[in-house]
Amino acid sequence: MTAEAAPTQTFAHSGKFFNVLGLALKNAGLTIITLTMYRFWARTSMRRRLWSRTWVMGDPLEYTGSASELFRGFLIALPTFFLPAIFIFYIAPLAMEGVWAAWLTFGFYVFSVPMIAAARYWMRRYQLSRTRWRGIRLGLAGSAWGFAAASWGWWVLQSLSLGWYTPAARINRARLMWENTRFGDQPFQFIVEHGESPQKGMWLPFAMGWISFAIIVVIAPVIAGVISAYVSMTYGESIDPELLTYVPVFLVLGVAVIYGIGWLVCWAPYNAAAMNRIASMLTIDGARFKLRAKTLSLLGVTALGWLFIIFSLGLLAPVAGFLQVRYVLNRLELIDPPRFAEIGQSVLTDSNAGESLGDAFDLDMGVGVI
Numbered sequence: 001m002t003a004e005a006a007p008t009q010t011f012a013h014s015g016k017f018f019n020v021l022g023l024a025l026k027n028a029g030l031t032i033i034t035l036t037m038y039r040f041w042a043r044t045s046m047r048r049r050l051w052s053r054t055w056v057m058g059d060p061l062e063y064t065g066s067a068s069e070l071f072r073g074f075l076i077a078l079p080t081f082f083l084p085a086i087f088i089f090y091i092a093p094l095a096m097e098g099v100w101a102a103w104l105t106f107g108f109y110v111f112s113v114p115m116i117a118a119a120r121y122w123m124r125r126y127q128l129s130r131t132r133w134r135g136i137r138l139g140l141a142g143s144a145w146g147f148a149a150a151s152w153g154w155w156v157l158q159s160l161s162l163g164w165y166t167p168a169a170r171i172n173r174a175r176l177m178w179e180n181t182r183f184g185d186q187p188f189q190f191i192v193e194h195g196e197s198p199q200k201g202m203w204l205p206f207a208m209g210w211i212s213f214a215i216i217v218v219i220a221p222v223i224a225g226v227i228s229a230y231v232s233m234t235y236g237e238s239i240d241p242e243l244l245t246y247v248p249v250f251l252v253l254g255v256a257v258i259y260g261i262g263w264l265v266c267w268a269p270y271n272a273a274a275m276n277r278i279a280s281m282l283t284i285d286g287a288r289f290k291l292r293a294k295t296l297s298l299l300g301v302t303a304l305g306w307l308f309i310i311f312s313l314g315l316l317a318p319v320a321g322f323l324q325v326r327y328v329l330n331r332l333e334l335i336d337p338p339r340f341a342e343i344g345q346s347v348l349t350d351s352n353a354g355e356s357l358g359d360a361f362d363l364d365m366g367v368g369v370i
Contacts, residue, residue, distance in 0.1 A: 010337075013329040015053040020322045023049060028315035040070040046318045047127075054329060056133055057337065065130035073126070081115070084108075117151035118144040124177065133183075141187075142180035150176060167199040167206050167274070174278045186338070189283045201277055205269035216262040224251040264306070268299040275328070285338035292331040301327045 027042035044067045051063035088108050092101045121144035128138040154169035175190040175198075182188070192198050228251055272293040279291035305320025 010057055010334040011329045011332040012055045013050075013053055013326040014055065015050055015322060015326055017319075017322075020046075020049070021316075021319055024316050024318045024322075027318070028312065031315065040067040040074065042318075043067075043070060046322075050322060050325060051131065054325070057334070059134055062132040063130055064132060065126070069126075069130075113155050114145075114148035114152040118148035121147045121177070124181075128181065136184040138184075139182040140177075140180055141182060142176070147173075147176055163210060164206075167202045167270075170274055171198045171202075171278070175281075178278075178282060183284060186285055190281050191283050192281055198281070199277070202270065202273050205273045209266040209270045213262055213266040216258065216266070220255045220258045220262075224255050227251060260306075264299060264303055268302070269295045271302075272298045279332065286336060287338040288335045290333040290335060291328065292333070293328070298327070 023046060027038070027046065030038040031042055044063075044065060047063045047065065051061040054061045085108070088104055092104050096104070121140070121142075125140040125144070128140050131138045151169075151173060154165065154172055157165040158169055178188045179190050180187075228247055231247055272295045275293045275298075276291045279289045282289045301323050305323050308316045308319045
């Protein structure tokens, strides 16, 4: 392997699309052949490639995690998530009365909210602990269950406010996660300028996204109903009755596609604004960050990633993750570099197991996107 030249900008990702796609296709094939058991090795190989192409101030990151650690994490998640989920979704509807089975499913979904938050925290902790830059290890302090409890409370507020608490919840989650993040023994900080709102620049694009998507939610089924009625009244006698029965199916699929496209388009401005705002409040040892995410470019990267996920049935999700990682890193800047000579090695304890429930929920698309 030939050595790559270090990019000149502070942050950069030198990964090539077809290089990553080739590895993703190989991993997908081996995952299918081994009945998904190869996915631990697939994640590890993909992360090592993407980490090694991530440059920070002229030096690449290093990923030191192993497939055996991810497999041990899976063994932890097996009795705590996979087996209960199999019982609730496949066995309970057959073995229990419908009402009790429905309540059990509802309880599982409610319980999944803090479980997903805890899984996200454990996954971030593991990935950071296996990341090195210039020999210094990153880490994540704090309690996963504390993060899960706080996230559950914010989720309740989001539900009660019909989503309008979402910008505040997103900032709160980012603050709690980043203030516990360490580079060596140096903590990150989440600083809001005096007199500024933590959600500065986020409310207008959020309101636009909420209102426009609400309009789409209402209008799309109405249009589908009008089309269905028109087809039935105009062509009902000339179309084969058996073929006519498929019209509602195609209309439902059409509504689903409209919802998906509408979701991406309506929320792209808000997502770009939120990413930029969170980056602007991050600091470490006096150094600040700046992200230049734009609505149209972010929309294009996200849409392309979802196309890979949908048409590969999730097998090429790492390609979508790679696109997001490259997009963010190539638009991220560091203002006033920190004094790295004063940063010591991390004193946080490593975990011997991998991501456990993070693997169950596939929160990072296999490439560390969390």
